[in-house]
Amino acid sequence: MTQRIPIVENILSANDRLAEENRARLDAAGVFAINIMASPGAGKTSLIEQTLPRLASLARVAVVDGDIATSLDADRAAAAGALASIQINTGGECHLDAVMLRGALEQLDLTKFDLLIVENVGNLVCPASFKLGTHKSILVASIPEGDDKPHKYPGMYRGVDALVVNKIDLLPYINFRMEFFTSGVQALNPDLITFPLSCRTGEGMDAWIDWLIQNVKRNS
Ligand code: MG
Numbered sequence: 001m002t003q004r005i006p007i008v009e010n011i012l013s014a015n016d017r018l019a020e021e022n023r024a025r026l027d028a029a030g031v032f033a034i035n036i037m038a039s040p041g042a043g044k045t046s047l048i049e050q051t052l053p054r055l056a057s058l059a060r061v062a063v064v065d066g067d068i069a070t071s072l073d074a075d076r077a078a079a080a081g082a083l084a085s086i087q088i089n090t091g092g093e094c095h096l097d098a099v100m101l102r103g104a105l106e107q108l109d110l111t112k113f114d115l116l117i118v119e120n121v122g123n124l125v126c127p128a129s130f131k132l133g134t135h136k137s138i139l140v141a142s143i144p145e146g147d148d149k150p151h152k153y154p155g156m157y158r159g160v161d162a163l164v165v166n167k168i169d170l171l172p173y174i175n176f177r178m179e180f181f182t183s184g185v186q187a188l189n190p191d192l193i194t195f196p197l198s199c200r201t202g203e204g205m206d207a208w209i210d211w212l213i214q215n216v217k218r219n220s
Pocket residue numbers: 044045046073119
């Protein structure tokens with residue numbers, strides 16, 4: 001068992017080097033890139049669907065969708081107005097890595113975009129360990145998942161730059177203790193910028209869009 005640790009470390013450092021190359025490629029083209037992570041069903045694709053029309057006149061957006069199978073999410077991104085949408089089927093892998101993103105970047109003329117949205121595979125564990133080269137990591141949590149997730153998945157909450165709390169329209173119907181949730185987040189990632197919102201009703205979307213636009217402008 002002791003020999004497995006260095007092997008894993010080597011894989012991760014090779015991934016980190018490729019992530020740096022991806023970052024350099026994005027920076028050279030002036031593209032701001034985000035990596036959206038969440039458990040399955042939290043609303044990553046819905047967030048992208050609701051985000052794209054709101055950015056329509058403000059930023060040129062490409063979407064890269066990671067899934068174990070199907071191109072359903074990339075199809076939804078295209079329908080919602082992504083100028084390009086690329087599906088990465090991971091062939092069973094439960095996360096995206098820097099090699100996979102590099103493959104997607106090679107299919108895009110990055111000079112044509114301001115923002116790249118990467119939707120990671122739905123999984124609250126390993127996506128946090130694999131850097132992609134994106135500028136910001138976004139975690140989407142949702143009310144029906146329960147208020148204990150920061151306590152159970154600390155690695156994911158610790159490593160992200162922004163937190164979207166989706167499905168706040170369901171708060172009246174679900175026993176979700178916001179204080180318990182927030183205390184878990186605060187312990188792991190103090191001052192994490194948080195956007196409570198509902199992709200269904202649109203409540204809270206404006207703050208999220210403003211934050212994205214500010215970052216796109218800063219990076220262009
Ligand atoms: Mg999805």
